[in-house]
Amino acid sequence: xxxxxxxxxxxxxxxxxxxxxxxxxxxxxxxxxxxxxxxxxxxxxxxxxxxxxxxxxxxxxxxxxxxxxxxxxxxxxxxxxxxxxxxxxxxxxxxxxxxxxxxxxxxxxxxxxxxxxxxxxxxxxxxxxxxxxxxxxxxxxxxxxxxxxxxxxxxxxxxxxxxxxxxxxxxxxxxxxxxxxxxxxxxxxxxxxxxxxxxxxxxxxxxxxxxxxxxxxxxxxxxxxxxxxxxxxxxxxxxxxxxxxxxxxxxxxxxxxxxxxxxxxxxxxxxxxxxxxx
Amino acid sequence: xxxxxxxxxxxxxxxxxxxxxxxxxxxxxxxxxxxxxxxxxxxxxxxxxxxxxxxxxxxxxxxxxxxxxxxxxxxxxxxxxxxxxxxxxxxxxxxxxxxxxxxxxxxxxxxxxxxxxxxxxxxxxxxxxxxxxxxxxxxxxxxxxxxxxxxxxxxxxxxxxxxxxxxxxxxxxxxxxxxxxxxxxxxxxxxxxxxxxxxxxxxxxxxxxxxxxxxxxxxxxxxxxxxxxxxxxxxxxxxxxxxxxxxxxxxxxxxxxxxxxxxxxxxxxxxxxxxxxxxxxxxxxxxxxxxxxxxxxxxxxxxxxxxxxxxxxxxxxx
Numbered sequence: 001x002x003x004x005x006x007x008x009x010x011x012x013x014x015x016x017x018x019x020x021x022x023x024x025x026x027x028x029x030x031x032x033x034x035x036x037x038x039x040x041x042x043x044x045x046x047x048x049x050x051x052x053x054x055x056x057x058x059x060x061x062x063x064x065x066x067x068x069x070x071x072x073x074x075x076x077x078x079x080x081x082x083x084x085x086x087x088x089x090x091x092x093x094x095x096x097x098x099x100x101x102x103x104x105x106x107x108x109x110x111x112x113x114x115x116x117x118x119x120x121x122x123x124x125x126x127x128x129x130x131x132x133x134x135x136x137x138x139x140x141x142x143x144x145x146x147x148x149x150x151x152x153x154x155x156x157x158x159x160x161x162x163x164x165x166x167x168x169x170x171x172x173x174x175x176x177x178x179x180x181x182x183x184x185x186x187x188x189x190x191x192x193x194x195x196x197x198x199x200x201x202x203x204x205x206x207x208x209x210x211x212x213x214x215x216x217x218x219x220x221x222x223x224x225x226x227x228x229x230x231x232x233x234x235x236x237x238x239x240x241x242x243x244x245x246x247x248x249x250x251x252x253x254x255x256x257x258x259x260x261x262x263x264x265x266x267x268x269x270x271x272x273x274x275x276x277x278x
Numbered sequence: 279x280x281x282x283x284x285x286x287x288x289x290x291x292x293x294x295x296x297x298x299x300x301x302x303x304x305x306x307x308x309x310x311x312x313x314x315x316x317x318x319x320x321x322x323x324x325x326x327x328x329x330x331x332x333x334x335x336x337x338x339x340x341x342x343x344x345x346x347x348x349x350x351x352x353x354x355x356x357x358x359x360x361x362x363x364x365x366x367x368x369x370x371x372x373x374x375x376x377x378x379x380x381x382x383x384x385x386x387x388x389x390x391x392x393x394x395x396x397x398x399x400x401x402x403x404x405x406x407x408x409x410x411x412x413x414x415x416x417x418x419x420x421x422x423x424x425x426x427x428x429x430x431x432x433x434x435x436x437x438x439x440x441x442x443x444x445x446x447x448x449x450x451x452x453x454x455x456x457x458x459x460x461x462x463x464x465x466x467x468x469x470x471x472x473x474x475x476x477x478x479x480x481x482x483x484x485x486x487x488x489x490x491x492x493x494x495x496x497x498x499x500x501x502x503x504x505x506x507x508x509x510x511x512x513x514x515x516x517x518x519x520x521x522x523x524x525x526x527x528x529x530x531x532x533x534x535x536x537x538x539x540x541x542x543x544x545x546x547x548x549x550x551x552x553x554x555x556x557x558x559x560x561x562x563x564x565x566x567x568x569x570x571x572x573x574x575x576x577x578x579x580x581x582x583x584x585x586x587x588x589x590x591x592x593x594x595x596x
Binding site for chain 1: 291294295296298299302303306307417418420421422423425426429430432433437528530531534535538539549550552553554558561562565568569572573576
């Protein structure tokens, strides 16, 4: 673990990514308690404020403190990203392993379901579901997780297929180990590397989708702050003040850039063979 | 023969995927909380009106029958009627689709126009300043969500610098006016792809330039420019074409945002307005259209592999 982070740190790109990721994590974890104002507290008199000592990042069209809202939005983004990826990783890995061990028909059935789910561009699928079922954090998490499951499932299946007949698993079988034990203790740890890389590279994707859905007004329900809603509020009041847009766009840029650079460096550190240019 | 069988199996998978997608979209209507007729007509609708509407929409029939009917209608190209205006949804989609398609195509055009020369330069000058700057900038533009790019472009070029008209399309304006209004939305979609294409092309060009036939050309004294653009570019372009094809889905998703940010008509604005007014049939239809376009493009790209690179077809013969 330390060796991997060391290798990430040694690449300039990885170092920048790691620093940005840590900054975003800090903002999301200790930002909200540190924030000087309630993120939803209105103060109409102080609306459209530029950054100042009282409001570090300025205020929005209702006079809400942008730093407090950005920190709160960071927490939402991280919550959505991490829980989505956790669900997709768990279910995808299980389905992938199941597909590798299933009968040819079972395998084909799982792969066709993967194909159908992948046929929906994630955003359009999420848009459709949320539009029909109503907005909500839990729905956003569930939908995006579903669309990411095939990602993890395909990689898990390929990895399992390549390891299925390897001598160390054969040995376990000969020794009489139960299938679930072989899977949990010997197979999963050995296929996890590429899956973790994939997970880290999907984090910025999920952050983008959450922000996109919130931007369209079908993600995180108001008045809860999300970087997407901040951006949308700023967009509609762009002629009065550029600050909300600058803050929200800046945060989204730093976060997605940080996680992308970190993911690429992590991939190179764990398994350079995974590198598919670009 | 193998190739024919492959095409056949690929077509069958595509058909299965499309039917699955229709089923999924249909299934979503089943889990709408409450009665869909009530949701569409609003809380003040009388029970009689709700019942009459349910009957007219076929909502009181068994689920299997409704699905069969839905599938049959989709196959016939009948996506139902808009509940607000009563117009056929197919007409509404057909009206706005050209705007979305022209936006997507201009974005691809821009991406190729800038990405290909950049990739060629980077491959022939690896490690140069432009190569390194292009690599850094392209990761940035790939990572940043395109609606963020769109809003930043809008803020910088339309609001601050006032170089481009801010919003909308010009239905009757001159070609120049129309292009000016297309420029920023298309650029917001293309920026990520310029870097992506440049990186992809750089990698595959470097591979091709290392091959023996290129060395022979160099030995014959053929100019480097001719080698790159005439002999190496074509085989090196295959992965780029593939990725561009697969990227159509992402581009369509991005086009939704570009249309909303720049207030252009198109599938994106149609969906957005339909969501805002809870016009479910329109949402459903748009999702189906986007999924259909996406699946068909994927199919075309997949089938074109073998055609683009004879080696792939040969490998499949074996």
